[in-house]
Amino acid sequence: MKNKIKRINKRGAEKILSIYWFAILIIIAGAIVAMVSLFYGTPYDVRETEANIMINQVSDCLSDNGKLAQELFNETKNFNENFNLKEECNFVFETEFKNERGEYFLEVDFYDLDNEKIFSISEGNSNLYADCKIEDDKYKRLSKCVEREFYSLSPLSDKNVFKIKITSVIRKTEKNVK
Amino acid sequence: MKLNKIKQEVFSCLSKSSNKRGEILVENVLFIVLNIIFISILIFFLFKQGSGAILLEQTYSKQIALMIDSAKPVMEIKLNMEKAREIAEENKMDFGEAVSITGNVVNVKLSQKGGHEYSFFNDVKVEAFPEKNEQNEYTGIYIFTINKNEGGK
Numbered sequence: 624m625k626n627k628i629k630r631i632n633k634r635g636a637e638k639i640l641s642i643y644w645f646a647i648l649i650i651i652a653g654a655i656v657a658m659v660s661l662f663y664g665t666p667y668d669v670r671e672t673e674a675n676i677m678i679n680q681v682s683d684c685l686s687d688n689g690k691l692a693q694e695l696f697n698e699t700k701n702f703n704e705n706f707n708l709k710e711e712c713n714f715v716f717e718t719e720f721k722n723e724r725g726e727y728f729l730e731v732d733f734y735d736l737d738n739e740k741i742f743s744i745s746e747g748n749s750n751l752y753a754d755c756k757i758e759d760d761k762y763k764r765l766s767k768c769v770e771r772e773f774y775s776l777s778p779l780s781d782k783n784v785f786k787i788k789i790t791s792v793i794r795k796t797e798k799n800v801k
Numbered sequence: 802m803k804l805n806k807i808k809q810e811v812f813s814c815l816s817k818s819s820n821k822r823g824e825i826l827v828e829n830v831l832f833i834v835l836n837i838i839f840i841s842i843l844i845f846f847l848f849k850q851g852s853g854a855i856l857l858e859q860t861y862s863k864q865i866a867l868m869i870d871s872a873k874p875v876m877e878i879k880l881n882m883e884k885a886r887e888i889a890e891e892n893k894m895d896f897g898e899a900v901s902i903t904g905n906v907v908n909v910k911l912s913q914k915g916g917h918e919y920s921f922f923n924d925v926k927v928e929a930f931p932e933k934n935e936q937n938e939y940t941g942i943y944i945f946t947i948n949k950n951e952g953g954k
Contacts (some may be wrong), residue, residue: 641832648839655843659850669863676870677922713950715905715924727922798919 668799670767674791677714678771681731681789684712686775691785693778700779702733702742709746716747728752728766728792733785741785751792766794854888858917861885862909865900865929866921869907869947874925876947879932883941885911896939900929926950 685692694711697703708729709716716727725748733742755768770790777783850856861882868878882899889896892912901908905924910916925947932942 645835648836652839652843656846659847663850663853663856666859667863669867672867673870673922676867679871680923713924714922715950716922718905718920726920795920 665801670793674769677791678789690776690778726794730790732788768792854912858909862917862919865907866919869921870923872947874949878945880943886941902927
């Protein structure tokens with residue numbers, strides 16, 4: 624009689640154990656599905672790469688063999704105020720699809736060796752520049768800002784050296800951030 | 802008479818115990834089979850998620866846009882899109898129409914309902930077409946030609 628009860632208890636315990644086992648499996652499956660969906664549901668953020676490519680294009684267009692482009696200077700050997708960054712560097716910032724307006728901002732600052740800003744040119748949606756100044760993590764995802772600098776000689780005189788700081792800002796939040 | 806009774810009892814005891822053993826075996830086998838089915842479904846789900854049309858559309862459209870951004874006229878770029886070809890064929894889509902470039906927007910479409918578009922900033926004229934072999938079959942490679950945008954915006 625005792626043995627019979629023991630056997631029944633054992634089988635009952637096994638059944639309960641297998642129910643728990645399946646409950647655990649379902650919880651694990653749910654967690655994996657949630658994690659995978661979250662991982663693959665988040666779009667790839669390529670804005671930093673894009674901003675870096677843009678800076679490379681700008682630096683290639685402004686400086687050749689370590690010397691600034693002639694077009695940057697006018698007849699009076701000063702910086703050309705009418706220099707069109709978008710046209711000279713072959714950029715197109717307008718897109719014809721789905722509410723995409725003013726997704727880019729580009730600024731190039733020229734400094735002398737005393738670190739004094741002597742000239743600046745910019746192109747695109749200047750409102751985006753404000754996003755770069757936000758330090759709060761909650762709003763950091765609005766736009767991606769990349770800043771890089773390089774040195775170059777003046778094409779007019781080898782004695783003039785400039786520090787060129789390029790700031791590239793890309794929004795495209797809808798396509799890159801969830 | 803008695804002997805027969807004893808024989809019957811022994812036989813019934815034996816058959817009962819053999820049934821019990823059978824039950825245990827069936828339970829265990831069922832448990833293992835269910836576990837295997839569960840793990841298989843999970844692995845299938847993971848693989849399906851990793852190579853889904855939506856994910857590939859996004860990946861390829863962004864990759865192509867970045868590739869065009871860093872290109873200079875005159876260039877010809879070949880991109881291996883073998884995975885995209887497989888998915889397009891699975892979804893009964895023509896691989897030749899998987900990539901389209903309108904203005905400065907790249908659109909990759911690998912399923913009937915899907916499609917992902919991404920814009921590029923390089924002001925160039927881009928043409929995209931799939932490579933074919935001698936048997937007129939798609940090789941899975943897409944060719945992009947980058948030229949100067951004569952019209953210019």
